Amino acid sequence: MRIGQLPLDEQLAALRAALSRNEVLMDVLDRAARLDLPGWYVTAGAVFQTVWNTVTDRPATAGIEDYDLFYFDAADLSWEAEDQVIHRAVPVFDGVPVEIRNEARVHLWYEAKFGVVCAPHTSTEDAIDSSAATTCCVGIRLEGTRWRVYAPHGLADVFNLVIRPNPVLAPREVYEAKTRRWQQEWPDLTVLPWPTSATPGS
Template sequence: MEHRDLNTTLALEEKLTRWLHNDDERMHALRTAAKLDLPQWCLAAGFVRNLIWDTLHGFEYASALEDIDLIYYDAGVISEERDRDFEHVLRSMSNHPWSVKNQARMHKKIGVKPYHSVVDAMSYWPEVETAIGAKINHRQEIEIISPFALPLLVNTTVTINSKHPELNTAKNRAADKGWFKKWPKLVFKD
């Protein structure tokens, strides 16, 4: 990686970290999720992506957290019941709308080879910009997690992920969720 690219990535990571720190609701969710201390965990998808798009659109208040996707990777126990148990624990600590998914089993949903980590799983998500997460590490610092370079993610594009087996999924999700109405500066990028 060139020095300039590293500086850009570090600057974007600092910017994202600042945006998260300035959002009390997201910080509360991060601190709550950290208490579970799940392997390779992060709060991902719309949790970070929507904050980016809101901020780049100049919206003063971040989008409501309609659901909070807590993902983790544990190949030892992959039952959906375990994820529901974690959701119950999280809801007992906060009234956020939690959705917990062990990425060790999620490859079955789209029919690809088993994932070997959270980052590997994220690399198959339908839109590149959705494949971003954040966590609070053991040093109590925010850590940004993504299989893609931050300059690809911190913008107003919706990029179809060529690794996802169903390329229309991104366009269908964008339409179903009303992304282009909510964030009018967004553009599709193939």
């Protein structure tokens, strides 16, 4: 039986085991907790790609370009406030490529970058929900020794190497560009097509 077919509690245990193989990720999680950012999660490629590497028996960090750290602070939406957090984090992560973003600010720049209007996110979880693929909608953080895992679409696709589009915000070209790169790095992936009737933001 594949991991994606196991009961959810066993999938969660398998997720923790898989992620624990990536020593860089575990160090990022530990250091991120020290920053004490509101609503923070490590999310995106560093999480699901570590699982892919485990499933395909590759080195835990193979193909991972950076580590995404989301947080949510609606009290100050200025770039200056976000930039201060980014600079404060530089010595904390000691050279590890960590991309830090205040998800409360995304609506201020998203349309200019992607050509799609983004409604203001209401939380970090809301931001994770808008990832280009449902498979990417996984966030983790450490609360002491407890793992907090946010995975609104479950974990089966992650373990089964299935990429499923999530046409709620990101445009089709973003999904297709990402999946092309991922398939080059992880050729065992099954990429499901973007639905022809889907309109981002609808």
